[in-house]
Amino acid sequence: MTFAAHLEASSKGTGKATDPDFQDLNPTITYRHLYAQNLGVRDPLRVIALCDSDAFYAACEMVRLNTDKDTPLVVLQWDSLIAVNYPARKYGITRLKRYNFKELKLKHPDLMVVHVATYKEGEKEPGYWDDVDTKTHKVSLDYYRRESLKIAAMFKECLPGVEIEKASIDEAFFDVSKRVREIILERYPYLAQVPLDAPNGIDTPLPPPPPIPQSEVGYIIPINPCEEPKAEGVQADEPAVEGSSSAKQEGGSVFEDENQEENMPATWHDVALSIGAELIGKARQHVHETLGYSTSAGVAVNKFLAKLTASYKKPNSQSILRNSAIPNYLRPLAFRKIRFLGGKLGSAIAEEFKASTVGDLLSITLEDMQRKFGEDSIWIYEVLRGIDRSEVKEKKSTLNKSMLASKNLPTPITNASEGYNWIRVLAAELALRLNEARETCPNLWPKTIVLHARQGYSGLRSKQAPFPFTREVTVDAIAAAGDKLWKELVGIDLAMKVTSVQLAFTGIEGAEVGQRSIEGFFKAGQSGKRQRDDDEDDRDEFGRAFVDDGIADEGNDIATTSDTILAQGNTPAVSFVCPRCGKRISCHSQTMPSADQEDQLAAFRLEHDDFHFAQDLAKESTGGLVISGPSKGTPVGAVKGHMGPSNTSPKKKKRRKERPAMGIEKFFKKS
DNA sequence: CAATGCAAA
DNA sequence: GGTTTGCATTG
Numbered sequence: 001m002t003f004a005a006h007l008e009a010s011s012k013g014t015g016k017a018t019d020p021d022f023q024d025l026n027p028t029i030t031y032r033h034l035y036a037q038n039l040g041v042r043d044p045l046r047v048i049a050l051c052d053s054d055a056f057y058a059a060c061e062m063v064r065l066n067t068d069k070d071t072p073l074v075v076l077q078w079d080s081l082i083a084v085n086y087p088a089r090k091y092g093i094t095r096l097k098r099y100n101f102k103e104l105k106l107k108h109p110d111l112m113v114v115h116v117a118t119y120k121e122g123e124k125e126p127g128y129w130d131d132v133d134t135k136t137h138k139v140s141l142d143y144y145r146r147e148s149l150k151i152a153a154m155f156k157e158c159l160p161g162v163e164i165e166k167a168s169i170d171e172a173f174f175d176v177s178k179r180v181r182e183i184i185l186e187r188y189p190y191l192a193q194v195p196l197d198a199p200n201g202i203d204t205p206l207p208p209p210p211p212i213p214q215s216e217v218g219y220i221i222p223i224n225p226c227e228e229p230k231a232e233g234v235q236a237d238e239p240a241v242e243g244s245s246s247a248k249q250e251g252g253s254v255f256e257d258e259n260q261e262e263n264m265p266a267t268w269h270d271v272a273l274s275i276g277a278e279l280i281g282k283a284r285q286h287v288h289e290t291l292g293y294s295t296s297a298g299v300a301v302n303k304f305l306a307k308l309t310a311s312y313k314k315p316n317s318q319s320i321l322r323n324s325a326i327p328n329y330l331r332p333l334a335f336r337k338i339r340f341l342g343g344k345l346g347s348a349i350a351e352e353f354k355a356s357t358v359g360d361l362l363s364i365t366l367e368d369m370q371r372k373f374g375e376d377s378i379w380i381y382e383v384l385r386g387i388d389r390s391e392v393k394e395k396k397s398t399l400n401k402s403m404l405a406s407k408n409l410p411t412p413i414t415n416a417s418e419g420y421n422w423i424r425v426l427a428a429e430l431a432l433r434l435n436e437a438r439e440t441c442p443n444l445w446p447k448t449i450v451l452h453a454r455q456g457y458s459g460l461r462s463k464q465a466p467f468p469f470t471r472e473v474t475v476d477a478i479a480a481a482g483d484k485l486w487k488e489l490v491g492i493d494l495a496m497k498v499t500s501v502q503l504a505f506t507g508i509e510g511a512e513v514g515q516r517s518i519e520g521f522f523k524a525g526q527s528g529k530r531q532r533d534d535d536e537d538d539r540d541e542f543g544r545a546f547v548d549d550g551i552a553d554e555g556n557d558i559a560t561t562s563d564t565i566l567a568q569g570n571t572p573a574v575s576f577v578c579p580r581c582g583k584r585i586s587c588h589s590q591t592m593p594s595a596d597q598e599d600q601l602a603a604f605r606l607e608h609d610d611f612h613f614a615q616d617l618a619k620e621s622t623g624g625l626v627i628s629g630p631s632k633g634t635p636v637g638a639v640k641g642h643m644g645p646s647n648t649s650p651k652k653k654k655r656r657k658e659r660p661a662m663g664i665e666k667f668f669k670k671s
Numbered sequence: 672c673a674a675t676g677c678a679a680a
Numbered sequence: 681g682g683t684t685t686g687c688a689t690t691g
Contacts, residue, residue: 078681078682096681098681141684169680171680344677401686406682406684408683459675460676463674464674672691674690674691675688675691677689678686
């Protein structure tokens with residue numbers, strides 16, 4: 001085939017992309033695109049997947065109790081259902097309704113009803129008790145968190161070279177573009193070189209994709225959704241009682257489309273999506289086989305569409321949304337189903353434009369949208385047209401930045417001692433969770449502790465305080481800090497009854513999981529960074545000599561020490577000088593044991609190290625622009641906003657500029 | 672940094 | 681609906 005013919009084909013043969021509402025869904029893909037490594041969100045071969053666990057909490061309990069896969073099971077939290085597995089949905093059980101335990105058992109003798117694990121007053125660890133009472137117990141989701149971590153780790157292992165962003169306890173986004181690109185080049189080696197007769201060299205469009213049938217990669221959403229304008233399953237909570245979705249389980253290998261040509265890849269991006277789906281499908285299968293969790297996935301060109309696609313068919317299946325199918329898929333969709341449009345913003349938009357579907361909003365111009373909802377609502381405009389430039393950003397560690405233990409009090413408490421009692425329970429949970437996290441990441445500590453409380457009908461109010469670093473984080477220490485906050489927040493006079501108490505750690509930082517331990521860290525700190533090469537006379541900027549304190553191990557000329565200086569009164573200090581910037585960082589405290597000070601210093605050092613790392617990254621992407629001077633407290637986040645070219649996410653709505661006179665009030669009112 | 676609010680699962 | 685989490689905004 002001549003290239004003139006290719007060009008002809010790529011401009012004319014894809015008539016579907018001419019829909020004026022949906023442009024850019026079928027960009028020409030050239031050899032340059034195929035070879036490029038850093039196209040990021042502009043990659044025309046981008047493949048993103050979202051994978052979520054089916055009825056996750058219920059699945060966890062099934063694994064824990066080793067039930068048969070067909071056992072109907074529900075998870076209870078007090079009197080409400082928080083998870084219903086698919087076999088149980090066949091009974092018409094949904095999460096929304098309220099049930100009581102005995103009622104359920106009577107109606108369905110074979111139904112397993114499990115109450116979530118709870119902390120009991122006084123008990124050190126959560127457990128599955130049969131006498132749960134919201135007055136004395138507190139829910140524990142620890143088991144689910146751990147299982148979630150296992151699944152994430154397995155996905156990571158199965159998918160080398162894939163960016164993974166854990167989006168919640170049961171969901172993750174995958175950017176498989178890189179790996180897919182490699183596979184395309186392996187499978188279609190004739191693409192590895194630009195043909196000699198290519199008219200535009202590397203900017204020549206690729207030849208047409210091979211007409212291989214894509215069969216085992218998942219359900220391909222048709223371009224023309226025949227007699228089913230609304231995709232079933234877009235509603236997350238829809239009970240699977242109808243034959244519709246239960247009849248076609250294992251959708252991965254079943255096609256209802258009689259038109260086989262529909263399933264032929266029409267573009268190289270379609271091929272890429274199929275390869276991405278293969279990768280995800282294999283990983284999902286491995287997770288299913290080894291951990292026992294079934295999942296559903298969506299594969300599409302961006303995060304928002306992947307997320308939407310994942311709910312097309314559940315459970316235990318995956319779907320692919322090709323670009324050509326986007327317009328017809330989106331138009332009838334209730335736009336409130338779109339991520340970040342499900343809340344107040346979504347209802348404000350619905351009201352403003354008297355709209356409910358994506359199609360209803362396509363007639364709204366960008367200008368109108370921005371006039372009503374601020375400059376940044378270009379994000380909304382684009383998302384309605386299938387465009388989403390947000391990146392899949394892998395978190396550095398799987399550790400969360402905050403840890404919250406909370407308890408709602410159906411029977412409000414009226415005296416301080418009850419308050420302290422609950423704080424102890426919450427503190428016990430936090431202690432357990434933090435210390436567990438420290439098993440894999442020893443130098444981990446929360447910068448602050450926060451207490452929230454709701455009194456009467458007012459909203460949540462909060463008080464926070466710095467949380468000191470200690471080697472052992474004890475229940476007592478946390479509870480003491482919590483009690484102090486309680487006094488500031490609610491005082492001793494409980495005229496207003498307390499209906500909710502939450503205790504949280506925030507600003508949790510430390511090394512990465514299983515990466516650098518404290519010892520390893522000192523080694524890592526010097527490797528790769530020259531500077532202090534031959535300077536054996538270790539002196540800081542004040543000329544004080546460093547003393548080896550035994551922490552840094554043999555042959556290690558690291559600038560860390562427990563020198564005692566008397567800079568601040570009589571405060572003993574532990575300090576080090578950064579070999580890169582010469583800054584001295586020290587830790588002083590009258591009360592802290594010196595071992596703890598050293599640990600804290602190690603953490604400071606790590607943080608400082610991270611700062612340099614972040615700064616190096618920033619230099620790469622800003623052409624050497626230094627963002628700010630290094631300091632003890634500068635977190636990795638300093639680089640935020642400089643990382644990607646266009647990481648447009650819904651984040652903030654309106655800013656700086658004058659707020660539009662109209663529309664804003666109702667946006668902030670509750671619906 | 673402290674406090675509050677929004678959104679999501 | 682209850683229990684988390686993360687993020688943005690405002691002071």
